[in-house]
Amino acid sequence: MTLSDIYHETSSALRANKVRSGLTMLGIVIGISSVIALIAIGNGAQSSIQSSIQSIGSNLIIVMPGATRTPGSIVSAGRGTAQSLTNEDATAIASQVSGVVAADPEVSSNKQVTFQGTNTRTTILGTGDQYPTVRNLQIADGSYFTQNQITSLARVAVIGPTVVTDLMATGTEPVGQEIVIGGDTFTVIGVTVAKGGSGFTNQDDQIFIPLTTAQQLFTGNKYLSTISVEADNTNDMAAVQADITTLLLGRHSISNPTNADFSTINQADIAATASGITQTFTILLAAVAGISLLVGGIGIMNMMLTTVTERTREIGLRKAIGAKKSDISTQFLVEAVSLTFIGGGIGVALGILASYLVTTFGGITTSVTSSSVILAFCVSAGIGIIFGYYPARRAASLNPIEALRYE
Amino acid sequence: MIEIKNITKVYGSAGAEKVRAVDGISFTIKDGEFVAIMGPSGSGKSTLMHILGALDTPTSGTYHLDGKDVSSLTDEELAEIRRNHIGFVFQSFNLLPRTTVLRNVSLPLMYAGVKVEEREARAKAALVSAGFNESHFLHLSNQLSGGQIQRVAIARALVNNPSLILADEPTGNLDTRTGEIVLGTFQKLNRENGSTIILITHEPDVAMHANRIIHIRDGKIVEDKINPNPTKARTDTVDKI
Numbered sequence: 001m002t003l004s005d006i007y008h009e010t011s012s013a014l015r016a017n018k019v020r021s022g023l024t025m026l027g028i029v030i031g032i033s034s035v036i037a038l039i040a041i042g043n044g045a046q047s048s049i050q051s052s053i054q055s056i057g058s059n060l061i062i063v064m065p066g067a068t069r070t071p072g073s074i075v076s077a078g079r080g081t082a083q084s085l086t087n088e089d090a091t092a093i094a095s096q097v098s099g100v101v102a103a104d105p106e107v108s109s110n111k112q113v114t115f116q117g118t119n120t121r122t123t124i125l126g127t128g129d130q131y132p133t134v135r136n137l138q139i140a141d142g143s144y145f146t147q148n149q150i151t152s153l154a155r156v157a158v159i160g161p162t163v164v165t166d167l168m169a170t171g172t173e174p175v176g177q178e179i180v181i182g183g184d185t186f187t188v189i190g191v192t193v194a195k196g197g198s199g200f201t202n203q204d205d206q207i208f209i210p211l212t213t214a215q216q217l218f219t220g221n222k223y224l225s226t227i228s229v230e231a232d233n234t235n236d237m238a239a240v241q242a243d244i245t246t247l248l249l250g251r252h253s254i255s256n257p258t259n260a261d262f263s264t265i266n267q268a269d270i271a272a273t274a275s276g277i278t279q280t281f282t283i284l285l286a287a288v289a290g291i292s293l294l295v296g297g298i299g300i301m302n303m304m305l306t307t308v309t310e311r312t313r314e315i316g317l318r319k320a321i322g323a324k325k326s327d328i329s330t331q332f333l334v335e336a337v338s339l340t341f342i343g344g345g346i347g348v349a350l351g352i353l354a355s356y357l358v359t360t361f362g363g364i365t366t367s368v369t370s371s372s373v374i375l376a377f378c379v380s381a382g383i384g385i386i387f388g389y390y391p392a393r394r395a396a397s398l399n400p401i402e403a404l405r406y407e
Numbered sequence: 408m409i410e411i412k413n414i415t416k417v418y419g420s421a422g423a424e425k426v427r428a429v430d431g432i433s434f435t436i437k438d439g440e441f442v443a444i445m446g447p448s449g450s451g452k453s454t455l456m457h458i459l460g461a462l463d464t465p466t467s468g469t470y471h472l473d474g475k476d477v478s479s480l481t482d483e484e485l486a487e488i489r490r491n492h493i494g495f496v497f498q499s500f501n502l503l504p505r506t507t508v509l510r511n512v513s514l515p516l517m518y519a520g521v522k523v524e525e526r527e528a529r530a531k532a533a534l535v536s537a538g539f540n541e542s543h544f545l546h547l548s549n550q551l552s553g554g555q556i557q558r559v560a561i562a563r564a565l566v567n568n569p570s571l572i573l574a575d576e577p578t579g580n581l582d583t584r585t586g587e588i589v590l591g592t593f594q595k596l597n598r599e600n601g602s603t604i605i606l607i608t609h610e611p612d613v614a615m616h617a618n619r620i621i622h623i624r625d626g627k628i629v630e631d632k633i634n635p636n637p638t639k640a641r642t643d644t645v646d647k648i
Contacts, residue, residue: 313500
């Protein structure tokens with residue numbers, strides 16, 4: 001049998017029962033399209049989470065103070081509350097740890113902010129001049145403060161877009177305005193580009209002021225709430241993280257690492273955790289879709305078994321005129337595989353359409369990957385082979401005499 | 408050349424009562440003979456036909472087709488014999504439904520691996536030999552009359568130049584007149600092409616069209632005689648299907 005013979009036999013057999021072939025195919029269409037669409041939604045969620053993690057900086061290591069412990073007490077006030085990190089620690093990290101691009105000291109506090117009668121309460125972040133580099137912050141309007149302004153304890157502020165909308169009337173040019181933060185007047189010198197929320201914090205609802213100013217006016221001490229460190233490249237992050245830990249342990253004269261008064265978080269770890277979560281989510285979705293594929297496959301097997309029974313006489317005739325077992329089994333197997341393959345093709349198209357519609361009308365990012373399309377095709381062909389094999393074997397092993405007598 | 412010696416076919420497993428459907432039959436059929444195997448139902452003629460048609464193997468005895476021992480072949484080897492040496496005409500369900508006449512006739516060639524271009528020419532030649540009207544070559548099998556179907560079946564049986572054409576009650580579903588036409592086609596093929604034909608039937612009238620009649624009853628040959636005056640099918644109707 002040539003390929004064109006097989007094609008001819010298959011298409012005429014499938015056309016003979018259009019409605020039945022169509023309905024059987026529908027099972028595969030639904031299965032494949034839901035696999036494609038759900039994987040696309042899962043991938044979309046994953047990439048949007050990844051990009052929001054990337055938006056807080058690249059190759060970022062965050063150093064935070066440890067927990068406060070009152071001497072003699074076992075009560076911990078929680079991580080980040082200790083006053084253990086200083087400006088000098090930040091400077092030391094930047095200058096002494098190899099593979100560090102920049103280390104930016106930060107201190108954060110919450111203050112009431114007012115502007116011409118309107119007010120809001122937001123996070124006031126005192127930072128060094130490296131902050132925009134380290135944290136991937138872009139300035140939409142004006143500029144970030146310089147090292148000189150930090151040294152001179154300048155009362156200047158860079159504000160987030162959310163703060164602008166909260167405080168100022170539409171159309172007001174924020175740069176050059178005077179705002180009052182916790183009782184002290186600051187001049188707005190810049191507005192950041194909107195980043196969107198990441199998890200529980202809104203990165204756009206923040207005000208950035210020079211670190212020294214914040215320490216003088218708001219915290220009244222030299223301690224930091226965070227040091228953000230940018231590493232040279234992703235591969236060295238673990239090494240850089242370890243070096244920072246060693247350096248700070250030395251600087252704080254702590255010999256036992258378990259007693260460290262600070263902790264470090266590696267951005268890669270955060271990304272890994274987040275992608276682990278979305279991966280689980282994607283697998284869950286794909287598993288649900290996979291079950292519908294399985295049901296579709298059973299539908300194929302059911303139809304093929306019915307077909308074999310119905311066409312017993314035809315099989316007998318074909319055998320009588322010389323068809324080999326392999327001719328018969330090929331014919332029925334190709335029928336099953338064509339059903340799943342055509343169904344798979346339609347399913348892929350529908351799945352892509354469905355993810356497009358979800359993005360357009362549901363506002364959820366989706367991403368159809370070529371690997372999921374290839375996977376879907378392989379799975380549908382595989383289902384055809386697996387669920388078509390048994391009926392095809394049954395057809396091929398029919399005794400020609402019995403088959404010819406079959407009524 | 409068909410040579411069977413002492414063929415038996417026993418049904419039923421050990422212990423249970425055994426049925427000897429074919430019980431020690433021997434005969435020789437030379438190339439170019441037109442033989443009718445006749446017997447009532449239950450006489451074992453169907454079982455004999457299955458063995459002759461390489462659809463089944465005998466329990467004992469030997470069967471030589473063109474010098475080749477067919478009695479102990481495997482399923483796949485039997486399929487090869489059917490493909491290249493035997494042409495079948497059945498009583499009913501001879502053609503694939505919803506398939507053109509030409510494609511039905513080409514089917515054995517497809518299984519024999521003949522090239523597509525060659526198939527069509529050979530199928531057309533076979534249809535012409537079987538007296539099938541050329542204008543109907545592309546009709547679908549379900550658009551044909553009973554007589555036309557049998558002629559297409561005969562053409563299909565011819566198409567691979569078999570050593571033997573085996574017809575199992577080919578007129579069983581036809582009215583007398585159409586049956587006559589089909590029998591006339593066999594006579595014509597036997598006479599003009601020298602085809603070897605074995606006709607299985609339970610009707611004496613049908614058997615009378617052959618040149619030799621083998622009578623079977625209870626799995627044994629009761630009579631094997633030359634038919635000196637075969638009934639001549641009315642040839643005036645032969646070409647009018």
